[in-house]
Amino acid sequence: MENRITRLASNFKIDFRILGMIGALIILWVVFNSVTGGRFLTPRNLFNLSVQTASVAVMATGMVFIIVTRHIDLSVGSLLGMLGMIMGTTQTHILPDLLGIGHPAIWILTISVGLVCGIAIGALQGWAVGYLTIPAFIVTLGGFMVFRGSAWWITHGQTVAPLDSTFKLLGGGAEGTLGSTLSWIVGITASLIAVIIMLISRRKKSAHGFKVPPFWAEGILAGCAVFLIMGFVWIMNSYQLPKGAVKRIYEVKDLPIPDHAIYHGIAIPVVILLLVAIIMTVVSKRTRFGRYIYATGGNPEAAELSGINTRLLTVKVFALMGGLTAIAAVIASARLGSVGNDLGTLDELRVIAAAVIGGTALAGGAGTIYGAILGALIMQSLQSGMAMVGVDAPLQSIVVGLVLVLAVFLDITYRRKTGQ
Amino acid sequence: MENQKHNGQTPLVEMKDIQISFGGIKAVDKVSVDLYPGEVVGLLGHNGAGKSTLIKVLSGAYQKDGGEIYINGEKATINNPRDARSYNIETIYQTLALADNLDASSNLFLGRELMTSMGMVDDDSMEAETRKIMNRLNPNFEKFTAPVSALSGGQRQSVAIARAVYFNAKILIMDEPTAALGPHETQMVSDLIEKLKADGIGIFLISHDIHDVMKLCDRASVMKNGQLVGSVNVDDVTDDDLLSMIILGKNPSENKSA
Numbered sequence: 001m002e003n004r005i006t007r008l009a010s011n012f013k014i015d016f017r018i019l020g021m022i023g024a025l026i027i028l029w030v031v032f033n034s035v036t037g038g039r040f041l042t043p044r045n046l047f048n049l050s051v052q053t054a055s056v057a058v059m060a061t062g063m064v065f066i067i068v069t070r071h072i073d074l075s076v077g078s079l080l081g082m083l084g085m086i087m088g089t090t091q092t093h094i095l096p097d098l099l100g101i102g103h104p105a106i107w108i109l110t111i112s113v114g115l116v117c118g119i120a121i122g123a124l125q126g127w128a129v130g131y132l133t134i135p136a137f138i139v140t141l142g143g144f145m146v147f148r149g150s151a152w153w154i155t156h157g158q159t160v161a162p163l164d165s166t167f168k169l170l171g172g173g174a175e176g177t178l179g180s181t182l183s184w185i186v187g188i189t190a191s192l193i194a195v196i197i198m199l200i201s202r203r204k205k206s207a208h209g210f211k212v213p214p215f216w217a218e219g220i221l222a223g224c225a226v227f228l229i230m231g232f233v234w235i236m237n238s239y240q241l242p243k244g245a246v247k248r249i250y251e252v253k254d255l256p257i258p259d260h261a262i263y264h265g266i267a268i269p270v271v272i273l274l275l276v277a278i279i280m281t282v283v284s285k286r287t288r289f290g291r292y293i294y295a296t297g298g299n300p301e302a303a304e305l306s307g308i309n310t311r312l313l314t315v316k317v318f319a320l321m322g323g324l325t326a327i328a329a330v331i332a333s334a335r336l337g338s339v340g341n342d343l344g345t346l347d348e349l350r351v352i353a354a355a356v357i358g359g360t361a362l363a364g365g366a367g368t369i370y371g372a373i374l375g376a377l378i379m380q381s382l383q384s385g386m387a388m389v390g391v392d393a394p395l396q397s398i399v400v401g402l403v404l405v406l407a408v409f410l411d412i413t414y415r416r417k418t419g420q
Numbered sequence: 421m422e423n424q425k426h427n428g429q430t431p432l433v434e435m436k437d438i439q440i441s442f443g444g445i446k447a448v449d450k451v452s453v454d455l456y457p458g459e460v461v462g463l464l465g466h467n468g469a470g471k472s473t474l475i476k477v478l479s480g481a482y483q484k485d486g487g488e489i490y491i492n493g494e495k496a497t498i499n500n501p502r503d504a505r506s507y508n509i510e511t512i513y514q515t516l517a518l519a520d521n522l523d524a525s526s527n528l529f530l531g532r533e534l535m536t537s538m539g540m541v542d543d544d545s546m547e548a549e550t551r552k553i554m555n556r557l558n559p560n561f562e563k564f565t566a567p568v569s570a571l572s573g574g575q576r577q578s579v580a581i582a583r584a585v586y587f588n589a590k591i592l593i594m595d596e597p598t599a600a601l602g603p604h605e606t607q608m609v610s611d612l613i614e615k616l617k618a619d620g621i622g623i624f625l626i627s628h629d630i631h632d633v634m635k636l637c638d639r640a641s642v643m644k645n646g647q648l649v650g651s652v653n654v655d656d657v658t659d660d661d662l663l664s665m666i667i668l669g670k671n672p673s674e675n676k677s678a
């Protein structure tokens with residue numbers, strides 16, 4: 001029996017960990033849905049869930065690389081707050097004075113400033129870890145306090161608002177979506193690309209004479225992928241825009257207000273997350289940089305002996321984390337429409353928890369991008385679900401904390417069983 | 421005898437007065453060894469004698485505190501493993517130096533990945549190459565997609581050997597390459613050494629097995645407590661001579677030839 005299951009799994013080239021995570025997610029969703037009387041699994045709530053997950057999930061992909069190389073970054077929440085403040089000030093106080101209020105280049109210049117600052121600060125922390133060999137725990141614990149304090153200094157504690165109107169679209173409000181037509185196009189394109197990639201990889205493997213999984217197995221896998229993508233688009237395209245929002249949007253654009261219903265489609269922050277996910281997956285699996293990250297995490301000495309400059313690698317990994325934190329700061333501040341002092345508070349813990357629930361081993365060397373994103377989705381589902389049910393905030397913390405420990409325990413047990 | 425054998429030839433490697441210490445302890449103390457093309461030089465000595473440390477200076481893992489290295493008669497600067505690789509020095513480390521979480525082919529090509537025309541890591545081609553070379557070295561090897569942590573000690577050693585052999589080394593360092601191998605696999609490594617030797621590759625072989633050394637090596641250098649006891653032609657000495665060099669630090673050639 002066991003044998004048959006393993007053979008089946010190897011046919012599908014799936015590891016049980018991801019199946020377990022998807023199973024846990026489905027159970028969570030079904031339970032919350034029944035407890036809330038069907039309010040959880042609605043297009044509206046799933047749309048909100050996707051938007052709420054985006055910021056933490058973007059950072060979690062970077063945290064995978066940090067943890068894989070046996071480091072940790074405790075500063076991402078504070079850094080997000082500080083970068084949010086920098087970008088908020090840039091777009092509301094500095095650029096309007098230089099370019100004029102509402103200038104169309106404000107949002108992109110703002111994001112560039114955020115990215116440059118994030119990457120530079122990340123690189124600086126990476127340099128302290130890699131070259132000065134100060135433990136990452138200490139460097140980023142210092143950063144955690146320095147950045148939160150600096151964020152306060154930038155505006156002396158004042159909330160920055162209102163943000164640039166184009167910038168705010170990146171937060172995924174009623175207007176910050178692709179709309180239904182574009183969402184369908186994106187869904188179909190993504191499905192096609194997924195199938196084509198599977199076919200190409202299959203052809204290449206056969207060309208080298210390797211054993212490939214049976215065609216039916218990969219066919220089912222491809223079918224699942226297409227089903228998930230199109231299902232997601234369908235749900236996002238079922239969430240109707242309120243009449244008031246439609247009226248407002250079309251009036252601003254000077255268009256006649258349509259009679260038929262208008263739907264949200266995929267939120268822009270989710271599009272950003274998907275792009276980040278694809279790029280980070282390619283980096284981790286298909287580039288030298290990614291290969292060296294995993295090699296260094298698996299055996300730093302072996303990596304050095306293979307000629308890998310592990311110090312410089314550390315700088316790059318932290319710089320990447322800084323850049324992703326800047327992207328997350330864009331999403332988080334754009335979603336709120338303002339930047340307050342507490343932006344990003346506790347995010348470092350959410351991000352680390354997402355990566356770890358997603359199967360990233362703190363011992364280093366193991367972790368996947370899709371796992372971390374699933375981890376972020378599980379965490380957010382848990383929190384949103386409990387909030388919807390009306391669980392008190394302190395009890396929410398207790399549950400999330402226990403789940404984190406339980407998830408890591410299961411992961412360790414799984415690894416021991418499979419000998420990985 | 422030795423001088424006649426290498427008459428007129430420049431040594432492939434010449435390590436002169438190499439010195440390195442760790443926190444005051446002289447792990448290698450003014451040791452000089454050399455290696456000619458097509459020759460196998462055995463490095464012998466008790467545990468902690470400094471053998472691994474000496475060859476790690478050559479492979480770029482350690483930076484020497486003193487002494488000089490000449491490759492083909494020219495002074496060489498080896499500050500890191502990349503420098504050593506650029507001199508076609510390949511090393512099988514005693515610790516194997518494998519990233520346990522990666523599969524055999526990722527380890528074999530670590531730092532020298534094959535890339536597609538798009539600039540992406542080409543895992544399929546690397547696996548195909550790995551299958552080819554493993555077929556030659558260890559035909560029983562089958563676990564190509566598993567992380568090397570799932571391999572046996574001998575299988576792991578095969579991967580480390582394959583990595584050193586694949587990249588056309590001119591100078592090969594083998595630090596106890598057969599420690600974990602079964603008799604059949606050990607025989608295959610012996611055959612491999614003979615073949616590489618015939619191709620004109622110079623090999624430093626660290627081993628505790630005197631019989632192996634007597635069988636495979638042309639010369640042997642013995643170390644004790646970080647110092648060189650002496651270098652001898654293997655044909656000129658007996659097992660017991662080598663043993664007394666290792667244990668007592670006595671050099672028989674001092675009596676015989678002068």
Ligand SMILES: Nc1ncnc2c1ncn2[C@@H]1O[C@H](COP(=O)(O)OP(=O)(O)OP(=O)(O)O)[C@@H](O)[C@H]1O
Pocket residue numbers: 442447465466467468469470471472473474514
């Ligand atoms: N990185 C290091 N730091 C401190 N001391 C070291 C280091 N590497 C080696 N040594 C010391 O240098 C000496 C020589 O060690 P080395 O590993 O070269 O011995 P060896 O001859 O290879 O022994 P073995 O036969 O056990 O492999 C030992 O006393 C060892 O403790």
Ligand SMILES: [Mg+2]
Pocket residue numbers: 471472473514595
């Ligand atoms: Mg040794």
